[in-house]
Amino acid sequence: MLITRECDYAVRVIRALSGEERLSVGDICEKESITAPFAYKILKKLQKAKIVRGFRGVHGGYSLNRDLTEISLLDVYMAVDPEMMIIECLDPDYDCVRDGDDGAPCLVHRELAHIQQELWKMLGKKSLGELFAAH
Numbered sequence: 001m002l003i004t005r006e007c008d009y010a011v012r013v014i015r016a017l018s019g020e021e022r023l024s025v026g027d028i029c030e031k032e033s034i035t036a037p038f039a040y041k042i043l044k045k046l047q048k049a050k051i052v053r054g055f056r057g058v059h060g061g062y063s064l065n066r067d068l069t070e071i072s073l074l075d076v077y078m079a080v081d082p083e084m085m086i087i088e089c090l091d092p093d094y095d096c097v098r099d100g101d102d103g104a105p106c107l108v109h110r111e112l113a114h115i116q117q118e119l120w121k122m123l124g125k126k127s128l129g130e131l132f133a134a135h
Contacts (some may be wrong), residue, residue, distance in 0.1 A: 002086055003077065009034050010042045010080045011073065011128070017052065017131055020066055022061040029079055042080060049079030068129035076128070085115050 012032040017023055023031075029039050043062055046052040053065040064071075077084055089096045089109055098106045 002084065004037070004081060004084075006042060007077045007080050007084070009038060010046060010076050012044050012066075013039060013046065014051070014064065014071065014076060014128060015132060017062060017064050018128070020063070022055060022059075022063045024061045028062065046076070046078050049075070051075065051079055068132060069127045071128045072124045072126065073128070073131070074124035077123060086119065087112055090116050 003129065008110050009032070012034060013028055015030045016031040025036055025039050025043065028034065028043075029036050034042075043052060047054050047062075047065075052062050053073060054060070054062050062121075083091060085091055088094050090113055096106060096109060100111070
């Protein structure tokens with residue numbers, strides 16, 4: 001739930017690729033201390049979301065497909081974990097026994113849904129370009 005290690009490593013993968021024309025998975029792993037199987041899994045998700053681009057062949061590897069100014073933490077996290085919720089009851093497919101059975105909505109659920117929306121706004125507020133330039 002919330003921000004997983006996979007989400008964190010996805011940001012690291014993008015950080016490794018920033019300022020590079022193209023990197024191999026080995027180079028990405030070395031720069032960011034990520035295991036190759038984990039990096040491949042993350043890169044596949046980032047590629048599907050069109051955040052990175054993959055190249056085959058001898059000179060293959062990966063590069064950013066979008067400028068860092070166009071990518072936020074929310075974009076990365078949703079690419080890796082599109083069902084990221086702060087609590088499982090916010091999942092539309094979750095059947096909460098406390099919400100609406102007697103016609104009364106769960107007020108805690110409503111507050112958590114508001115917090116979830118605010119979190120998404122905050123995660124989407126700054127680009128990775130802004131974040132990476134900050135240090």
